[in-house]
Amino acid sequence: MRVGVVGLGMGLYLATWCRRLGMEVVAACDRDPARRAAAAVHLSSAAVFEDWRVLLEYDLDGVVLANDFDEHAPLAVAFLDRGIHVLSESAACADERQAIALLAAERRSAATYSFAENYVFHPHVQLLRKAVEAREIGRVTLVEADYLHAMSPDDVSSLIGDPNHWRGRIEPTAYCTHTLSPILALTGELPTEVTAFPVDTTDSRSAVVMVVRLSGGGLAVTRHGFLQGEPDSHWS
Numbered sequence: 703m704r705v706g707v708v709g710l711g712m713g714l715y716l717a718t719w720c721r722r723l724g725m726e727v728v729a730a731c732d733r734d735p736a737r738r739a740a741a742a743v744h745l746s747s748a749a750v751f752e753d754w755r756v757l758l759e760y761d762l763d764g765v766v767l768a769n770d771f772d773e774h775a776p777l778a779v780a781f782l783d784r785g786i787h788v789l790s791e792s793a794a795c796a797d798e799r800q801a802i803a804l805l806a807a808e809r810r811s812a813a814t815y816s817f818a819e820n821y822v823f824h825p826h827v828q829l830l831r832k833a834v835e836a837r838e839i840g841r842v843t844l845v846e847a848d849y850l851h852a853m854s855p856d857d858v859s860s861l862i863g864d865p866n867h868w869r870g871r872i873e874p875t876a877y878c879t880h881t882l883s884p885i886l887a888l889t890g891e892l893p894t895e896v897t898a899f900p901v902d903t904t905d906s907r908s909a910v911v912m913v914v915r916l917s918g919g920g921l922a923v924t925r926h927g928f929l930q931g932e933p934d935s936h937w938s
């Protein structure tokens with residue numbers, strides 16, 4: 703399988719895993735020259751470009767989208783329209799209009815669209831999923847999920863403080879994938895109603911609590927972002 707990669711931060715990590723699984727990473731791109739230089743070292747057999755559109759013309763079976771969190775949908779539509787399978791890591795779209803366009807592209811394309819959500823496969827989520835499927839714990843009526851980082855205030859602001867970077871410009875509620883996806887996977891339900899609050903109105907970008915009504919009638923409470931005092935630097 704011939705694979706291309708767009709975005710070479712997380713994308714470089716995913717490219718390495720593509721190769722470990724026997725896929726051929728033949729092309730990659732990033733608009734940042736430092737990221738391209740790092741990729742040239744680690745992906746020596748791949749052609750590395752600045753502009754993702756070059757990959758549309760490449761002989762690819764699939765593409766991994768690991769570009770900015772809120773910019774995946776237009777690229778996904780373009781690759782699907784070329785018959786190239788898409789794996790999007792890890793936000794599908796930024797609004798309803800993009801979601802409708804993406805669904806339409808997936809339906810008219812012979813290629814497949816995949817949404818990469820690794821937290822669904824974490825051992826603790828799989829364990830709970832099996833317990834729910836085996837009816838060990840009955841119907842899920844109240845379920846909670848956390849995705850929290852206990853980083854220092856300086857580290858948090860260097861990660862999410864730049865409004866020119868996607869981590870600094872997306873809505874604080876947007877990175878809910880790693881909390882909500884496991885809940886949807888283990889219940890098999892969909893959200894029907896969402897209420898969200900910043901944890902601290904004097905620092906509203908750092909952490910969010912969401913209360914989500916599920917289609918089966920139960921309720922989910924999720925917390926994600928950056929809070930001090932968690933037992934680990936990365937808590938799920």
Ligand SMILES: NC(=O)c1ccc[n+]([C@@H]2O[C@H](COP(=O)([O-])OP(=O)(O)OC[C@H]3O[C@@H](n4cnc5c(N)ncnc54)[C@H](O)[C@@H]3O)[C@@H](O)[C@H]2O)c1
Nearest residue numbers: 709710711712731732733734737754768769770771791792
């Ligand atoms: N599942 C996970 O655990 C996990 C972890 C980290 C990141 N991610 C996801 O991976 C994606 C990338 O995150 P990251 O941490 O690598 O971000 P990043 O900002 O470090 O890297 C993104 C890279 O994409 C490049 N890029 C953006 N738009 C481009 C374009 N149009 N053409 C060429 N290059 C482009 C940028 O120059 C940058 O180097 C995000 O969607 C993020 O949510 C997922």
